[in-house]
Amino acid sequence: MTLSSSEENYIKAIFQLQVKDGMVSTNEVAAVLQTSAASVTDMLKKLKTKKLLVYEKYKGFKLNNEGRKLAIMVIRKHRLWETFLVNILHFNWDEVHEIAEQLEHIQSQQLIDHLDDFLGNPAFDPHGDPIPDASGKMPYQSQLNLNQFPLQIAGEVSAVGSQSPDILSLLEHKKITIGAKLKVMQNFAFDNSFEINVNDKERVHISSQLAEQIYVKKILHDSK
Amino acid sequence: MTLSSSEENYIKAIFQLQVKDGMVSTNEVAAVLQTSAASVTDMLKKLKTKKLLVYEKYKGFKLNNEGRKLAIMVIRKHRLWETFLVNILHFNWDEVHEIAEQLEHIQSQQLIDHLDDFLGNPAFDPHGDPIPDASGKMPYQSQLNLNQFPLQIAGEVSAVGSQSPDILSLLEHKKITIGAKLKVMQNFAFDNSFEINVNDKERVHISSQLAEQIYVKKILHDSK
């Protein structure tokens, strides 16, 4: 089954929406792809005849097994290309999305296999997102030390390294709890300290020692 | 000026044809692109309104300066990607054309610049074709030693290393003259000798020592 770029964009968008929502709606897809609801309906009909999704009009839809498999392969391509652009061509991680959007549609299984090998079969892309392997298996969403967590990416505190009261009182003081939302705004090379945003409100400064004790998980969200 | 994939394919084809022919005809382009003459006419009108070529109906056409510049940039992209596929991803030189046909249409000046740097600003691609630099300057068609000449590629004897009668008599014996057409069919690793085709007729065997004295130029031809 070979898909057009447009079809690939739709199944990728549907896949990412259904991970959280289960059933997906026409408007959601239209919003993600910046297109009209009517265009989405047109494409749904087409993808249904290609047997890539379960769809009954007015009732919502979701990808079936075949559609899911294809979506994962598009995501695999996208993330491998992003890894290439950042690790090999030295782009910044925030410049690569648009280019990877184009590269992900290149049709050649061999190309992806070779690229994957060349990159050393990476498990995560530069944004910290998991890269599905050739069989479609997706590594677990990584829990990263705050030290290694990418800048400007929404994360959620998933664990704390030590339970010592000293640390906990400091964390409490900074409103950092398990499940707290945070975003690393800046890293200061001098002492490897961090400026971070907690729960979209507090701006706090974290020492290198404290950062080492905080584990963060990327918050799953829409695009890419 | 941004072009669609289709437009890029047309100006590339016209460019390669006009290098030899000067003026290009509708049928020639149709043959190269495997499409109908009517489609070519349609595209010519479009490219004319975009001011990329000089065209008067029934009179033939050719790219103007702007069109030529754009064509050269497409060729640059194609050849850089081929170099990447062969040198970095270890494809064989005969597997890369189709993939490069897709990659050449990715739109990002930055991507090409970074790729060029990563590859070490190569002057020739794996087929021995010159790669235009960022300003559009094309290196002279390389004259390669027979030892380094790619397999299965049509070449033309351009020079001989020494004029000693011993060599010339051997060359004469093998019908290898300046201007003779040849194609390297096989290279034997044991003694680095070659099996080559001369003038599409004779099959001759060339010792490593003799090969070293023969210089070959790629014969310019249609596609790629």
Add this chain to the structure above:
DNA sequence: AATAAATTTTAGACAAATCTAAAATTTATT
């Protein structure tokens, strides 16, 4: 130079992917 052959262009149609506006359906509200 007249006619035949080849080439090129026009005319009209089609598929893919999109749009807007109106109609159909579902969901929410009074």
Add this chain to the structure above:
DNA sequence: AATAAATTTTAGATTTGTCTAAAATTTATT
């Protein structure tokens, strides 16, 4: 439960790139 609001689908149009068949033009041949 009736009506209003939101969502989704249909109907019909548009753009890009393509096609075939017929008409126009050029080139070659007798």
